[in-house]
Amino acid sequence: MTLVALSLHLAGATVLLLYAVHLVRSGVENAYGTSLKRVLARGGERRIYAAASGTVLAVLLQSSTAVAMLASGLSASGYLTLNTSLAVLLGADLGSALVVRVLSFDLGWLSPLLLAAGGLLYLKGRSDKPRELGRMLLGIGFVLMSLKLIGEATLPLKQSDVLPAVVGYLAKDQVTAFAAAMLFTWIVHSSVAVLILILGFAAQGLLPVEAGLPLILGANLGSGLIAMWLTRGFSAEARRVAAGNLLFRAFGAAIALLVIGPFSAELQHLGATAAEQLVHFHLAFNACLVIFCLPLSQLAASAVTSLIKSDLKSSEDSDTLARRISALDQALLDSPDAALAAATREVLFMGEVVERMLCPVMELLEHPTPAKIEEIRRLDGYVNRAHRDIKLYLAAIHRGVLDERQSRRGVELIDIAINLEHAGDIVSKTLVEIARDKLENGNNFSDEGWTELKALHASVRDNMRLAFNLLVSDDPVMARKLVREKERVRALVRESHERHLARLRAGRAESVESSNMHLEVARALKEVNSLLATLAYPILKQRGDLLESRLALVKG
Structure with a gap:
């Protein structure tokens, strides 16, 4: 086989592997994305739970980078503290190593079965969940197929005259091997794919352990660089998560790079072949990171917080909002459809401002400051102004x-604007007042109560995004999901209320002190969620999926 043909075969197999990993990840995220966020947010400050959750999510998503992006977003939104997010990522690194270990087994016989089952589910599935499950099975099947193709593509390299010289150089110059693997991992944006390639070369007898060890370490550090690169435009809170994880990986890789030389002979106990030794070394490296770095997560959080300062954008945001040009163009009033579209844009803007008010509420309740309180009140002023302008504009259209x-759509938009204004009032008047009282009195929530409220807030925020997507899509499936979520939030509030009463009966001091705060926060979040659910009612009512009354008529 010529060098060009060999390169094409290897490149094709590698791209198929990258695509397969993407298929699995997208299937899991589409089917269970909201549930995954709830799993992470439910752990509170329990670092062991957070690390275990990260491990499970990385196995499901087949990517520690995907978990890093998820944790970064939750940290930026206030659902997870930086300390907890770092614990999640430590567990995710271990989960990614477990995925590599499983894929290193000979599972080629599973590939046709997974492709057949996945294809049938994806093509014949009548709802989203079966189709996404089919996508996941197809992805796993393609992963196994790509591994077989990589093995076949590397077979001719055994007769290569150049490869032994390259491998010999990498074995002697570990720093170069480490840097090359780190750069290549960052380029392809998948540590799993790079590690599978390294193990594939080792399984074919093309890569000795001495050359493979620095490559494994470089791929681990490169995985941390991927998350840093992908979060470069995010808020400071999100960037800190990726930076802390990179700090752990760099620290561990530096130590491992220093000791693998003197202790390389001991690696023979990790497996009979070079591939087994390398995959077990990779697994042991990430397990050691969890064991030794998990207790240091708070220290690392303090370090990256001091290095990456918070974004000071409130004044810039204020100027941006003040300079914003309204979508309510008076020149469109003679064209009702265009005017209604403009009003829809303004309602969306109103919703975005309400979302900006709701997102930092948990951070505000945890660490209230006068500046944060004033910022939310300032945003509420824009909501009130937009509400007034939208009502006047829609009234002019109705003339x-x-x-x-068109008339029905105008009424719907007025109702939505009224409900969004009410939701903004709940945040600015009820929740902000609770934060102000907490600032003055110094009361704190119990750990269990705070975890319950964070999970509730996470659900409401997810439903807010779903509601705003529904505003522009009119998707009945999405509308039904939003109404179901309303019932689920009601159940969460009810369960939290019952647990809170149980803590009060047990005489928990912190629960007694924060009783009113806890109940008011839960009630306020439920009210906001109920207002958001009303966006689904016009769609469902028009299709006949919504009853005029929930009361059942009983004869007799």
Whole structure:
């Protein structure tokens, strides 16, 4: 086989592996993305739970980078503290290592079965969940197929005259091997794919342990660089998560790079072949990171917080909002459809501002400051102004000649604007007042109560995004999901209320002190969620999926 043909075969197999990992990840995220966020947010400050959750999520997503992005977003939103997010990522690194270990087994016989089952589910599935499950099975099947193709593509390299010289150089110059693997991992944006390639070369007898060890360490550090690169435009809170994880990986890789030379002979106890020794070394390296770095997560959080300062954008955001040009163009009033579209854009802007008010609420309740309180109140002013302008604009449209559809849409937009304004008032008047009282009195929530409220807040925020997507899509499936989520949030509030009463009966001092705060926060979040659910009602009512009354008529 010529060098060009060999390179094409290897490149094709590698790209198939990258695509397969993407398929699995997208299937899991589409089917269970909201549930995954809830799993992470439910752990509170328990670092062991957080690390275990990260391990499970990395196995499901087949990517520690995907978990890093998820944890970064939750940390930026206030659902997870930096300390907990770092614990999640330590567990995710171990989960990614477990995925590599499983894929290193000979599972080629599973590939046709997974492709057949996945293809049938994806093509014949009548709802989203079976189709996404089919996507996941297809991805795993393609992963196994790509591993077989990589093995076949590397077979001719055994007769290569150049490869032994390259491998020999890498074995002697570990720093170069480490840097090359780190750079290559960052380029392909998948540590799993790079590690599978390294293990594939080792399994074919093309890569000795001495050359493979620095490559394994370089791929581990490169994985941390991927998350740093992907979060470069995020908020400071999100960037700190990726930076802390990179700090752990760099620290561990530096120590391992120093000791692998003197202790390389001991690696024979990790397996009979070079591939087994390398994959077990990779697994042991990430397990050691969890064991030794998990107790240091708070120290690392303090270090990266001092290095990456918070973004000071409130004044810039204020100027941006003040300079914003309204979508309510008076020149469109003679064209009802265009005017209604403009009003929809303004309602979306109103919703975005309400979302900006709701997102930092948990951080505000945990660490209230006058500046944060004033910022939310300032945003509420923009919500009130948009509410007033939208009502006046839609009233002007209704003075023209509208058909039934246009008139109905105008009424729906007015109702949505009213509900969003009410939601903003709940945040600015109820929740902010609770934060102000907490600032003055110094009361604190119990650990269990705080975890419950964070999970509730996470659900409401997810539903807020779902509601705003529904505003522009009119998707009945999405509408039904939003209404179901309303019932689930009601159940969460009810369960939290019952647990809170149980803590009060047990005489828990912190629960007694924070009783009113806990109940008011839960009630306020439930009210916001109920207002968001109303966005689904016009769609469901028009399709006949919504009853006029929930009361069942009983004869007799």
